[in-house]
Amino acid sequence: MTHINVLDPSASPLDYYGYELRRYREAAGLTQKQLGGIIFCTGSLVGQIETARKLPTAEFSERADVALGTDGLLSRLLDLVLRSQLPAWFRQIAELEARATEIYAFQAQLVHGLLQTEAYARAVLGVMDQTDLDRRAAARLARQRILDKEEPPVLWAVFGEGVLHQEVGGPEAMRGQLLNLLSYLDNPRVNVQVLPFTAGAHAGLMGSFDIFRFESDPAIVYSEDYETGHPTANPVEARARLLRYDHLQAAALSLQDSAELIRQVMEERYGEQRAVA
Structure with missing residues (x-):
């Protein structure tokens, strides 16, 4: 069984973003690979963002919002995530x-x-x-x-x-x-x-x-x-x-x-x- 990192959403804005991305993806019944196919990226990239190992981009956030029906949540979180990297x-x-x-x-x-x-x-x-x-x-x-x-x-x-x-x-x-x-x-x-x-x-x-x-x-x-x-x-x-x-x-x-x-x-x-x- 694949090990899934346990994220603490309160640890940082990036962790919170990854937590919400995973929560919405799982609620939609999609694997990382399946979501990647829908939004034109690899499942590996989805996994890296979900585990706070890679920064999301505006394009990724916008596509994921549409695919997962988040009402723009990930795009709204993006500014907070990127600002936290300063x-x-x-x-x-x-x-x-x-x-x-x-x-x-x-x-x-x-x-x-x-x-x-x-x-x-x-x-x-x-x-x-x-x-x-x-x-x-x-x-x-x-x-x-x-x-x-x-x-x-x-x-x-x-x-x-x-x-x-x-x-x-x-x-x-x-x-x-x-x-x-x-x-x-x-x-x-x-x-x-x-x-x-x-x-x-x-x-x-x-x-x-x-x-x-x-x-x-x-x-x-x-x-x-x-x-x-x-x-x-x-x-x-x-x-x-x-x-x-x-x-x-x-x-x-x-x-x-x-x-x-x-x-x-x-x-x-x-x-x-x-x-x-």
Whole structure:
């Protein structure tokens, strides 16, 4: 007889997801192999997700919800599962991103996590630590689901021009990353500006930061170092950082000119431009 792992659904969101998946599958009278056949995956994958050894994806969750008649339960659990895979110190920030109505981000060295491609994210996360890279990259990319909500936040992202030239993950990864930034040009809720080298000394020289604004709660400012993050709702700091951001936006190129610079760097450094979807 096949040994079945006994899951404690209270152990973690991933364990709870696996417990519910198994409960619904067994209630439907399906084996793991049979469910896999219905949702176009292997029975082994179903088993790994049921035993909390592998992360589910949005596609898996949506198909399993339909096949098992869960009324969308697994898809609703997915955000909680993926958020739980983030570093403990960052989970509060992911919650702030999910609740914010407006996000203002300044990044001097990297593309912001909400706009990273998978290849770029894996290169960033794997610099000093290759362990569990699949899970960590999936958790980072899952944060981007907030941009697909029915009412997503308005995201303003200002990048230093050096971000376009810093070759993270190799030429192919950079080409894909810059194409991804260009794909937002006609999206009024995701706005990308580049702070050019010619701006000289600017209001962001002290480092990268984010500002989260909410419907009724005070604004929160967030910055981080190598090991942890530092959120604060201090109104004096929030006002000071908002003023800095105003100056950064004023010094940055317009949305259209930023796109032109991104396209130029992509063509000159990372190969021919491909059509933007």
